[in-house]
Amino acid sequence: MDTYIEQAGLKSILQKVRAGERLTIEDGRSLYNHPNILAVGYLANIVREQKNGNQAFFIYNQHINYSNICTNLCKFCAFGKEKGDALAYEMSVEEIKAKVRERLDEPINEIHMVGGIHPDLPFSYYLDALRGIKEVRPDVHIQAFTCVEIHHLAQLAGQSVQQTLNDLVDAGLGSLPGGGAEVFSPRIRQATCERKLPGTGWLEVAKIAHQQGLRTNATMLYGHIETIDERLEHLDALRRTQDETGGFLAFIPLAFHPKNTQLTEHSGTTGINDLKNIAVSRLMLDNFPHIKAYWVMIGPKLAQVALSFGADDMDGTVKEEVITHMAGAETAQALGHKTLIRLIQEAGRQPVQRDTLYNILATY
Ligand code: V47
Numbered sequence: 001m002d003t004y005i006e007q008a009g010l011k012s013i014l015q016k017v018r019a020g021e022r023l024t025i026e027d028g029r030s031l032y033n034h035p036n037i038l039a040v041g042y043l044a045n046i047v048r049e050q051k052n053g054n055q056a057f058f059i060y061n062q063h064i065n066y067s068n069i070c071t072n073l074c075k076f077c078a079f080g081k082e083k084g085d086a087l088a089y090e091m092s093v094e095e096i097k098a099k100v101r102e103r104l105d106e107p108i109n110e111i112h113m114v115g116g117i118h119p120d121l122p123f124s125y126y127l128d129a130l131r132g133i134k135e136v137r138p139d140v141h142i143q144a145f146t147c148v149e150i151h152h153l154a155q156l157a158g159q160s161v162q163q164t165l166n167d168l169v170d171a172g173l174g175s176l177p178g179g180g181a182e183v184f185s186p187r188i189r190q191a192t193c194e195r196k197l198p199g200t201g202w203l204e205v206a207k208i209a210h211q212q213g214l215r216t217n218a219t220m221l222y223g224h225i226e227t228i229d230e231r232l233e234h235l236d237a238l239r240r241t242q243d244e245t246g247g248f249l250a251f252i253p254l255a256f257h258p259k260n261t262q263l264t265e266h267s268g269t270t271g272i273n274d275l276k277n278i279a280v281s282r283l284m285l286d287n288f289p290h291i292k293a294y295w296v297m298i299g300p301k302l303a304q305v306a307l308s309f310g311a312d313d314m315d316g317t318v319k320e321e322v323i324t325h326m327a328g329a330e331t332a333q334a335l336g337h338k339t340l341i342r343l344i345q346e347a348g349r350q351p352v353q354r355d356t357l358y359n360i361l362a363t364y
Pocket of ligand 1: 077178179250254323
């Protein structure tokens with residue numbers, strides 16, 4: 001295999017990967033532009049196995065999108081709606097509790113809860129939502145509110161991000177999901193989501209969360225108008241932040257779905273683009289413990305293949321995913337844990353059921 005990698009012109013990167021040396025932006029550019037996905041995937045698989053051996057993680061989780069009413073109205077998003085729009089909705093705390101109650105017979109470990117930037121829900125709603133979930137399901141880990149939502153909640157409460165996070169943690173918050181990062185480049189934000197918290201603000205909230213001992217994830221929305229260099233700048237900013245704090249758990253590349261968005265002239269991503277993003281992020285983010293292949297966005301079959309191209313986590317059972325499905329995702333709304341186990345086993349990996357913080361709950 002080494003000869004194959006050398007013939008592909010990737011010998012110096014192979015040597016760095018074997019030695020655990022950091023790759024440069026220039027290396028990242030060569031990898032993104034490389035036509036041989038097998039060679040790039042092979043390199044990513046070395047790092048994947050150095051960090052996680054043969055294990056492939058999944059979680060028993062539930063998604064709750066409490067409201068899609070949003071003042072940001074990003075061009076790539078089909079989920080966010082203006083108040084009054086026919087498709088706009090918002091759940092009461094009682095409705096959120098009912099969603100949790102509906103699935104009490106399932107061994108759910110994590111509730112993933114995000115929404116839009118709502119113009120007038122009070123801060124107390126978010127605290128009550130967390131407390132309500134904990135009332136119904138006391139042991140569940142709540143991974144909720146992106147860095148963008150946290151920044152909004154701090155403004156709403158008229159207090160610091162630190163104090164806001166303290167209040168949310170007291171009410172039941174366990175960690176933050178990785179959404180809202182999009183692509184940090186000011187050019188991309190100006191063109192696609194000008195009202196959203198800038199990339200620097202997103203990173204600042206993540207840092208504050210990490211300093212308070214909260215773990216968070218990070219994402220990158222790729223496959224629209226971003227360039228390869230803008231992707232690499234995004235990865236580099238995450239890598240530098242992780243050097244400072246060590247608080248990120250997983251990176252999740254998110255494949256852009258164009259349907260019902262304001263960017264419908266773009267077609268969806270291809271399998272090779274999806275695998276490249278997983279492989280290059282595994283190689284560049286040498287200080288991130290985990291890379292997720294989010295099956296909702298790339299499909300369970302490609303997510304299975306991605307387990308040999310850098311990814312070590314398939315996310316989870318999910319159920320009732322709304323954000324990607326409003327943008328045309330044709331994947332299922334949920335996967336049973338037996339299906340996840342089978343997908344992982346047939347990929348030649350060991351299925352590991354985890355909790356949010358990657359404590360092992362069961363191996364198969
Ligand atoms: O923040 C919006 C993105 C994110 C579209 O942390 C879109 O473990 C594709 O962040 N096509 C929400 N993506 C999802 C998310 C997530 C999912 C799973 C696990 C975790 C985690 C995080 O989806 C949004 C935005 O970046 N998004 N519109 C679209 N049309």
